[in-house]
Amino acid sequence: MAIIAVASILSTLVPVAPNETRIFVKAVLALPKILMLFLCINLLFCTTRRLPGVLRKVTQDISLENEEDSFQKNSYDTFKIKDAVSHENFIENYFKENKYKFKKKSSGESIQFIAQKGKLSLIAPHLLHVGLAIVLIGAVFGSYFGAEGRLSAGVGETAKVPVEVAENMVVKVNDFKTIYDEHNNIDNWQSDLTVSVDGKEPVQGVTKVNHPFKYKGVVFYQSAYGYFHTVSVETGMGEVERTIRNRAMDKMLSSVLGQFFVIDKAKDGVNVILFETHDKYKSIHIKKGETVEFPNGKLKYLGTEPYTVLTVKRDPGTSIVMLGFLIMSLTSFLFWIGRYREVRVTLDRAKKSMMLKVSSKSKAIKEEIIEELTSKK
Amino acid sequence: MANLLVNLLIATLVGYFTASLLYIANLFTGNRSRVATYVTIIGFLLNTASLVVRSLLTGTLPLGNMFEFGLFFLWGIVLIYIIIEFKYKMNTVGVFVLPMATIFIMWLTFSQDPTRISPMMPALRSYWLHIHVFTAVIAYGAFAVSFALALMYLIKDQLILMGSKSKLVKSLPELKVLEELTYKIIFFAMPFLTLVLVTGAVWAEYAWGKYWSWDPKETWALITWFIYAVYLHIRLMMGWKGRKSMILAVVGFIAVIFTFVGVTYLLPGLHSYA
Numbered sequence: 001m002a003i004i005a006v007a008s009i010l011s012t013l014v015p016v017a018p019n020e021t022r023i024f025v026k027a028v029l030a031l032p033k034i035l036m037l038f039l040c041i042n043l044l045f046c047t048t049r050r051l052p053g054v055l056r057k058v059t060q061d062i063s064l065e066n067e068e069d070s071f072q073k074n075s076y077d078t079f080k081i082k083d084a085v086s087h088e089n090f091i092e093n094y095f096k097e098n099k100y101k102f103k104k105k106s107s108g109e110s111i112q113f114i115a116q117k118g119k120l121s122l123i124a125p126h127l128l129h130v131g132l133a134i135v136l137i138g139a140v141f142g143s144y145f146g147a148e149g150r151l152s153a154g155v156g157e158t159a160k161v162p163v164e165v166a167e168n169m170v171v172k173v174n175d176f177k178t179i180y181d182e183h184n185n186i187d188n189w190q191s192d193l194t195v196s197v198d199g200k201e202p203v204q205g206v207t208k209v210n211h212p213f214k215y216k217g218v219v220f221y222q223s224a225y226g227y228f229h230t231v232s233v234e235t236g237m238g239e240v241e242r243t244i245r246n247r248a249m250d251k252m253l254s255s256v257l258g259q260f261f262v263i264d265k266a267k268d269g270v271n272v273i274l275f276e277t278h279d280k281y282k283s284i285h286i287k288k289g290e291t292v293e294f295p296n297g298k299l300k301y302l303g304t305e306p307y308t309v310l311t312v313k314r315d316p317g318t319s320i321v322m323l324g325f326l327i328m329s330l331t332s333f334l335f336w337i338g339r340y341r342e343v344r345v346t347l348d349r350a351k352k353s354m355m356l357k358v359s360s361k362s363k364a365i366k367e368e369i370i371e372e373l374t375s376k377k
Numbered sequence: 378m379a380n381l382l383v384n385l386l387i388a389t390l391v392g393y394f395t396a397s398l399l400y401i402a403n404l405f406t407g408n409r410s411r412v413a414t415y416v417t418i419i420g421f422l423l424n425t426a427s428l429v430v431r432s433l434l435t436g437t438l439p440l441g442n443m444f445e446f447g448l449f450f451l452w453g454i455v456l457i458y459i460i461i462e463f464k465y466k467m468n469t470v471g472v473f474v475l476p477m478a479t480i481f482i483m484w485l486t487f488s489q490d491p492t493r494i495s496p497m498m499p500a501l502r503s504y505w506l507h508i509h510v511f512t513a514v515i516a517y518g519a520f521a522v523s524f525a526l527a528l529m530y531l532i533k534d535q536l537i538l539m540g541s542k543s544k545l546v547k548s549l550p551e552l553k554v555l556e557e558l559t560y561k562i563i564f565f566a567m568p569f570l571t572l573v574l575v576t577g578a579v580w581a582e583y584a585w586g587k588y589w590s591w592d593p594k595e596t597w598a599l600i601t602w603f604i605y606a607v608y609l610h611i612r613l614m615m616g617w618k619g620r621k622s623m624i625l626a627v628v629g630f631i632a633v634i635f636t637f638v639g640v641t642y643l644l645p646g647l648h649s650y651a
Binding site: 001004005008009011012029033139148181182185186187188189208210211212219221223233311313314315318321322325329332333335336361363364 | 436484497498499500502503505524557564565567568571572575578579580582583584585586588590591593596597599603604606607610616640646
């Protein structure tokens with residue numbers, strides 16, 4: 001785990017170029033993932049070896065049967081007591097107050113107790129290992145059998161879902177809108193879709209950020225959006241009508257008939273920034289049908305249509321990963337139950353003695369229990 | 378309202394700073410007075426009021442950017458400290474926690490702009506944000522207190538090694554107590570750190586279509602998880618106690634701080650807003 005932590009640190013510090021091709025950088029980026037895979041294999045081996053024994057212990061009810069066979073008396077600590085009867089009550093109360101599960105058996109001169117607490121904590125680390133392993137198995141499964149792609153389409157247009165995600169699946173964008181909250185801030189972006197396979201069973205759905213739409217194992221995420229701006233440009237070279245595609249918040253420089261400009265959606269129209277050579281010449285807000293003039297000609301704004309960008313994904317590993325996450329979350333709190341401890345006590349009325357054996361991996365817990373059970377004078 | 382927020386932040390700063398001085402004075406004079414604790418509680422209430430005012434300003438829970446999370450994180454640190462002080466009757470920890478809180482709120486008040494309100498981006502408008510950030514506040518708040526305890530341990534241990542018989546050595550709690558309490562706090566916080574990772578991943582799946590993107594913030598949160606997992610493993614399975622495990626507790630909190638501040642400034646990615 002320490003090595004994975006160091007490898008992960010390195011992977012975040014190495015500068016990565018877009019479409020990185022350097023072998024060294026790729027190796028550094030891949031290292032934490034490979035190590036995680038090794039950790040997963042290691043955890044699975046460790047857990048499969050130990051889990052059956054732990055499960056047996058957890059599911060087995062406590063019993064005082066065959067007590068003599070299962071314990072070596074010399075592993076007990078022996079203490080002198082004054083009165084076995086009052087000590088019997090003291091021990092019973094101690095177990096009750098400290099919420100132990102216990103059993104008692106009297107035979108002849110001896111009284112035997114067996115008490116346990118924190119049984120579920122025995123299984124917690126193994127379940128956590130299983131959860132982590134399931135997450136990694138799901139991730140590997142998803143990376144082999146899943147696929148992801150993107151599509152974009154304007155309102156009223158159709159687009160094919162990439163074939164590696166789903167075959168013959170087509171999406172028609174019925175509507176795209178920006179939703180505003182009560183303070184007029186952007187609350188979400190929403191695409192209304194009709195999805196069909198081979199043109200059959202068309203299904204309507206809505207996707208927006210944080211609320212993906214699912215259809216036949218394919219998930220549609222609202223990923224981005226933009227606008228098609230239609231303009232007419234007239235210069236000494238002639239007159240043309242062009243549709244300019246701009247992703248929202250991406251102020252792309254466009255060039256038509258040698259005229260450079262940036263066109264950006266604004267309230268009730270567009271903002272146009274005109275350039276002469278490399279210098280900004282003019283910035284103006286115009287509405288549909290309006291014209292802006294520049295030294296060698298003019299630009300007329302004809303209208304804007306939105307388009308939506310969707311990420312489409314098919315990942316059979318996701319539900320496996322989510323199951324792993326659920327197990328990890330639940331079991332991480334199982335640790336709070338406290339460490340497992342088992343206490344065995346034998347009181348001998350005739351010898352006025354108490355034999356005590358405390359089993360726990362924590363030395364501090366052992367010492368504490370022994371101190372408390374021997375505190376009665 | 379924005380001015381009220383600034384005034385409340387400054388009042389919180391004064392509260393935490395005064396409490397720091399009182400805790401330090403208590404340590405060196407051996408005074409058992411509870412004034413420092415009461416001043417801390419007043420500071421904490423002012424901190425809470427700052428969060429309430431910020432919520433009124435933004436119209437939602439203040440969890441949308443670094444300043445807001447920082448203010449909530451600070452609240453978590455002091456809350457956990459107050460609980461620890463009352464539960465374990467150990468007010469010397471305040472000598473380390475309150476100065477840390479003071480520096481933190483100074484940074485928030487003067488280097489961030491508390492009056493700047495920006496609308497929450499759509500990806501953050503999810504109930505997962507509340508669960509994700511709330512679990513982070515509990516985990517990171519507890520780790521901050523464990524860091525203070527580990528530092529106290531290391532300082533006392535070093536002074537003992539140097540043969541110092543200063544008042545500081547006597548005033549600081551027993552090494553065994555510091556060690557045990559550090560462990561208990563990390564043990565308590567670890568499930569919440571697991572939830573931070575899990576809720577973040579589930580939310581990312583809904584928002585971005587990827588439960589894990591190896592984004593620097595995600596990777597550093599995972600690194601922090603591994604560091605504390607190593608701490609618990611070596612303590613529980615290998616019985617490592619004392620100096621080595623305390624150094625790991627300090628390293629763990631350095632990773633927490635780097636995840637929160639360092640990643641945002643040095644390694645921006647999908648979490649560039651926080």
